[in-house]
Amino acid sequence: PLDKFTEAMSDKDFVADSPYRVGDLYWKKDNEASDDWGLVKLTSADVEACVGMVALIDERTGSRLPNQTEPVQLHAATLTCADMTSLRYLHEAALLKNLYDRWIASDRQPYTSMSNVLIAVNPLRYLKKVEKAVFVSQSLDKSPPHPYNVAENAYRQLRTVKQNQSIIISGESGSGKTETSKIILDFLTERSQFTGGRALLSSTLRTSRSNQDDEDYYDEEGRPHPGLAHSLGDRLMKTIPILESFGNAKTHRNHNSSRFGKYMRLQFSPDVDLSSTALHLTGASIDTYLLETSRVVHPPTGERNFHVFYELLRSGDAKLLNDLKLIPNPYMPKDPRLSNCDAWLDMYHYLNRSGCTHSEFLNDRANFQKLKDALVFAGIDAVQLLQIVAGVLHLGNVTFYEEDTAEGLTAAIHREGDAPDASIDVVADLLGIKADDLIDALLKKKIERTKGSFQRRGSVYFVGKTKQQAAYSRDTVAKMIYNQV
Numbered sequence: 359p360l361d362k363f364t365e366a367m368s369d370k371d372f373v374a375d376s377p378y379r380v381g382d383l384y385w386k387k388d389n390e391a392s393d394d395w396g397l398v399k400l401t402s403a404d405v406e407a408c409v410g411m412v413a414l415i416d417e418r419t420g421s422r423l424p425n426q427t428e429p430v431q432l433h434a435a436t437l438t439c440a441d442m443t444s445l446r447y448l449h450e451a452a453l454l455k456n457l458y459d460r461w462i463a464s465d466r467q468p469y470t471s472m473s474n475v476l477i478a479v480n481p482l483r484y485l486k487k488v489e490k491a492v493f494v495s496q497s498l499d500k501s502p503p504h505p506y507n508v509a510e511n512a513y514r515q516l517r518t519v520k521q522n523q524s525i526i527i528s529g530e531s532g533s534g535k536t537e538t539s540k541i542i543l544d545f546l547t548e549r550s551q552f553t554g555g556r557a558l559l560s561s562t563l564r565t566s567r568s569n570q571d572d573e574d575y576y577d578e579e580g581r582p583h584p585g586l587a588h589s590l591g592d593r594l595m596k597t598i599p600i601l602e603s604f605g606n607a608k609t610h611r612n613h614n615s616s617r618f619g620k621y622m623r624l625q626f627s628p629d630v631d632l633s634s635t636a637l638h639l640t641g642a643s644i645d646t647y648l649l650e651t652s653r654v655v656h657p658p659t660g661e662r663n664f665h666v667f668y669e670l671l672r673s674g675d676a677k678l679l680n681d682l683k684l685i686p687n688p689y690m691p692k693d694p695r696l697s698n699c700d701a702w703l704d705m706y707h708y709l710n711r712s713g714c715t716h717s718e719f720l721n722d723r724a725n726f727q728k729l730k731d732a733l734v735f736a737g738i739d740a741v742q743l744l745q746i747v748a749g750v751l752h753l754g755n756v757t758f759y760e761e762d763t764a765e766g767l768t769a770a771i772h773r774e775g776d777a778p779d780a781s782i783d784v785v786a787d788l789l790g791i792k793a794d795d796l797i798d799a800l801l802k803k804k805i806e807r808t809k810g811s812f813q814r815r816g817s818v819y820f821v822g823k824t825k826q827q828a829a830y831s832r833d834t835v836a837k838m839i840y841n842q843v
Contacts, residue, residue, distance in 0.1 A: 547591025
């Protein structure tokens with residue numbers, strides 16, 4: 359997409375020190391008394407004389423209307439506005455044009471403010487790092503539009519008004535919500551280091567070193583040692599790979615799309631020095647919600663399942679994969695080579711339904727190592743967690759057959775030794791449950807009688823499911839297990 363965009367922009371004539379470009383599309387008012395706007399393309403421009411020629415464009419087709427050109431006045435204007443409330447004309451065309459001009463600028467300015475709202479356009483590239491101290495040392499109206507500006511404003515309001523503050527990040531898929539939240543989180547976790555005073559350390563840090571003197575916590579200037587002051591923020595930032603592995607997936611519009619919502623809660627406490635107005639991060643939590651569980655069992659065509667499945671299978675950890683019976687899988691009808699991970703990926707039902715198992719922008723093996731490091735850092739048993747992931751993959755390969763019973767044709771399941779694609783016993787072992795309990799959940803429907811005579815009321819019956827119902831129950835169980843993880 360970047361190559362096509364660069365090629366398209368190279369065909370346009372850029373006018374130095376002017377917001378107008380020949381070949382660009384603009385909105386033009388039909389006349390001064392009208393509120394209707396028409397789409398036009400600038401065909402020529404004389405910036406010194408502030409005049410140009412435009413051709414009318416059919417909004418439905420995007421094609422140029424024949425013999426429909428007219429002269430226009432090119433009003434003098436600044437190149438862009440950092441705060442769009444400063445624009446002379448506040449309408450959709452002017453707002454979009456300002457965002458577009460800032461986005462394509464040579465210094466790439468993806469952030470634009472609209473009063474106290476920040477608008478971010480995904481720059482599709484890495485940007486030069488901005489110093490946090492710039493936003494701390496001066497008034498916010500003099501600071502450039504940036505997520506740091508929003509975070510600093512919330513911090514100052516928390517300090518002066520002493521009320522909870524909220525920052526809402528919303529937008530289209532691929533617009534940069536996840537990265538923006540990381541930027542804000544990075545700023546707030548380090549904000550207290552820009553203020554002096556003796557920090558009130560969290561109880562977890564004090565407990566780990568409770569037998570040492572207070573002087574161990576502070577440097578000569580009375581500030582907390584960097585390793586301690588940042589430990590809570592570091593833990594928060596380093597757990598992000600866990601959320602991304604289990605909650606992100608490749609979609610048509612974004613190779614690392616978050617398929618869930620996050621609610622991050624940061625707790626700040628006053629400085630122990632009562633004369634100081636500084637606040638220090640002393641607690642944090644991340645709550646997740648609205649996970650797209652349907653993707654676990656049936657990812658959309660051309661998209662991938664959640665990253666963790668591919669990261670695990672492409673991890674290159676032969677011992678782990680063998681212990682989880684993923685590669686090689688003794689229940690697979692084929693025996694692809696161990697080195698051919700893609701062949702194994704295609705053998706798992708929950709991964710081969712979408713026709714997409716690869717992303718050119720993601721390194722699954724490297725991301726698996728990041729996941730393992732994050733799990734170790736967070737104190738989570740990686741093997742136990744990955745056993746559940748493997749159990750979900752094996753569960754997707756469990757198949758059913760029909761047998762004739764007194765109830766009619768009901769679903770039955772293969773047990774150890776005759777399983778064609780997966781063993782229910784292996785699934786149960788990986789998930790840490792009894793195989794018979796799992797089989798009952800998949801094959802039987804529980805019916806409890808609530809009406810009738812007193813003797814029969816409360817009676818419980820188990821009715822066999824059809825093959826289709828059993829497959830639906832299998833997928834439901836898989837979604838529920840993954841959602842709990």
